[in-house]
Structures are given as C-alpha cells and as structure tokens.
Amino acid sequence: MAHEILIVEDDDGIRRFLRISLRSEGYRVSEARTGAVALSLFEANLPSLVLLDLGLPDEDGMDVLAAIRKRSKVPIIVVTARSTDFQKVRALDAGADDYVVKPFSIAELLARIRVALRHNAPELVDAGVRQHYRIGGLEVDCDAHSVLLDGSPVHLTPYEFRLLEVMMQNPGKALTHRFIQERVWSHPTSDGFRTLRVIMASLRRKLKDSPAAPRFIATEVGVGYRFIGRDCEGARDTGTR
Numbered sequence: 285m286a287h288e289i290l291i292v293e294d295d296d297g298i299r300r301f302l303r304i305s306l307r308s309e310g311y312r313v314s315e316a317r318t319g320a321v322a323l324s325l326f327e328a329n330l331p332s333l334v335l336l337d338l339g340l341p342d343e344d345g346m347d348v349l350a351a352i353r354k355r356s357k358v359p360i361i362v363v364t365a366r367s368t369d370f371q372k373v374r375a376l377d378a379g380a381d382d383y384v385v386k387p388f389s390i391a392e393l394l395a396r397i398r399v400a401l402r403h404n405a406p407e408l409v410d411a412g413v414r415q416h417y418r419i420g421g422l423e424v425d426c427d428a429h430s431v432l433l434d435g436s437p438v439h440l441t442p443y444e445f446r447l448l449e450v451m452m453q454n455p456g457k458a459l460t461h462r463f464i465q466e467r468v469w470s471h472p473t474s475d476g477f478r479t480l481r482v483i484m485a486s487l488r489r490k491l492k493d494s495p496a497a498p499r500f501i502a503t504e505v506g507v508g509y510r511f512i513g514r515d516c517e518g519a520r521d522t523g524t525r
C-alpha cells in the first residue's frame with residue numbers, strides 16, 4: 285500500500301501545495317493545522333512519514349517533534365522558515381531525520397522523503413553476510429576495513445574509516461557534528477569539533493573529494509555533513525564473501 289504522509293502545516297497555501305505534490309507522487313496524505321490535531325492524527329493513522337512545520341498556532345513544532353519521537357521512530361522531516369544553524373541542529377539532535385528550509389524546492393523535498401522512507405525500511409539481517417557498501421565509485425568492506433576508490437585501494441586510519449562508515453550508513457541524511465562525533469569516538473572530547481574537521485579534511489583528501497564540488501561528502505554549513513554518493517538511491521549493498 286502507498287505510504288501515508290502526515291503534513292503538519294498551518295499555512296493553507298503551503299499545505300495545499302504539499303498535498304497536491306505528494307498525491308501526484310502516489311503518496312496518501314493526512315493533514316493537520318495544529319500540533320494537537322497532528323498528535324491525534326498521528327495516533328490514529330500511524331503515518332509512514334511526518335512533514336512538520338515548526339511554527340504552529342497552538343504549540344511549538346519542537347514539542348510536537350518530541351512528543352512523536354517519544355512514541356515512534358517514524359521519519360520526521362522538518363519544513364521550516366527557521367533557518368538558523370542553531371535551529372536546524374536543534375531539530376536534528378531532537379530526532380528529526382532531516383530539514384528543508386522555506387521556500388523549498390519540491391524536487392528536493394521529494395528526494396529527502398525518498399531517502400527518509402528508505403532509511404526506515406527494515407534492514408536485512410543475516411549473520412553470515414558481511415557489510416559491504418558500494419556508492420558512486422566507492423567500495424567499502426566494513427569487515428576487512430578495505431576501501432576502493434574507482435578500483436584503487438585507499439588507505440585510511442581507523443578514525444577516518446569509522447567516519448566514512450558512519451557517513452555511508454546514513455546516505456542522503458544531514459548529520460550533525462554531534463551525531464557524527466558520538467558515533468566515531470566512544471568518548472568525544474571538548475575538542476571534538478576541531479578534531480572532526482581535521483579528520484574530515486584528511487578523509488576528503490584521500491577520497492579526492494572537494495568541499496567546493498563534493499562527490500561523496502557535502503558540508504551542511506553550521507550543521508554537519510551529508511553523504512551524497514551519486515548512486516545514493518539503493519546505496520546499501522550486502523554481499524556474501
């Protein structure tokens with residue numbers, strides 16, 4: 285059955301535009317203008333994804349985000365006019381899967397929705413299968429800790445490897461500095477942000493990736509990083525030995 289998307293948005297024009305766009309892509313849609321209606325619709329319909337405006341008439345969208353997160357791991361994409369880095373980071377760290385800033389491009393929003401829905405798909409579990417990622421010329425074998433770039437081996441330090449692994453495990457998603465640090469180091473230091481930047485710079489150099497025209501890892505200014513491998517759709521690949 286088609287995925288149902290809950291649109292939480294008090295602006296009638298934007299809500300109508302989202303409804304029409306999503307329906308034409310084959311999604312089912314439910315709509316809420318307030319936080320209270322959003323929560324009751326969420327309970328009633330258990331949608332596959334939530335598009336959440338942060339500026340709602342009755343309560344702060346951040347509270348709606350927290351309330352939904354308490355109940356469910358459903359993908360939540362924040363659609364907001366609040367565009368400061370602090371607000372994006374706050375929403376992502378509170379459990380949003382991604383954010384889109386108004387005015388947004390519908391093509392970009394639809395791409396983010398596809399990524400978020402795929403991320404929520406059940407993962408293959410097979411103890412005999414090794415973790416292997418192949419994205420846009422990059423091949424990573426997580427068990428052997430080996431990396432091939434366009435067929436040639438790349439030698440990474442353990443931290444660089446772990447950083448690449450964390451990025452590849454979350455293709456297409458904006459990851460905050462904090463999210464990444466917590467997964468790369470078991471004990472992030474106060475200097476973690478600087479250290480992350482240094483390791484990221486060195487990883488990008490080894491992958492011949494350029495921050496100005498990224499092939500694999502894009503900078504989300506003031507927020508963190510996003511893995512953007514060209515074949516990102518269907519990125520996960522599990523192969524047998």
Ligand code: CA
Pocket residue numbers: 293294295337338339340
């Ligand atoms: Ca609003």
